[in-house]
Amino acid sequence: MLWCATEIQAFPRKVTIMTTETPAARGAVNGVRTAFGVGGIIALIVGILILVWPGHTAAVITAIIAIYAIVGGLVYAGLGIFSKSMGGWARVGHIILGILFIIAGIIAFANLGATTAWLAVFLGILVGIMWIVEGVVALTTLGAAASKGWSVFFAIISIIAGIVLLFSPLWGALVLWWLLGISLVVLGIVQIIRAFTFKASDL
DSSP: OOOOOOOOOOOOOOOOOOOOOOHHHHHHHHHHHHHHHHHHHHHHHHHHHHHHOHHHHHHHHHHHHHHHHHHHHHHHHHHHHHOSSSOHHHHHHHHHHHHHHHHHHHHHHHTHHHHHHHHHHHHHHHHHHHHHHHHHHHHHTGGGOSOHHHHHHHHHHHHHHHHHHHHSHHHHHHHHHHHHHHHHHHHHHHHHHHHHHOOGGGO
16 A cells, blocks of 8 residues: 655745725825815915015905905995895894995005004904913913923913013014914925825825
8 A cells, every 4th residue: 555645835825915096085185185285385475475575465464354354345235235034123234334344444455554553463462462361371270280380381471472462562463473474384395295295094
């Protein structure tokens, strides 16, 4: 009786898995990349304009706000005049509000430099008040803070910065304007980089 020994060797197979993106996934990736790229370019351009021509850029933004006020006023006035579903007082209120918006927009256009300075002072005072309130709130919640030292430090800095803004709102607004320009430049660069590096696995 013959015994035949058969040696069986197992050869591992190399399996290559091909992953294909669906058209919907490719479309989503391209859409996100486009959004990152367009948003980054806009942020970068606006940031550079703020840093290079801070006064002119502020005037342009003030003009845009004035245009928005005029358009909003026309819409409110049109609703008050032509709407059939509103009551009498509602129509009068919309018309008055529309007229006030239109007048404010025209005055802003007629005195663009003064309006820009006024907006800068207003924003400086507003941010100063917000920082003081934020510092006071941080002090009142000190007992629940994880790091009391940092909370006290943050609160003191916030209150001091808010007081400085209240006493010199125009200079404070200029500093905030520069910081906004720097932030937009950095944000624009980051978003442009993300537009080139974004992948389907990031969804």
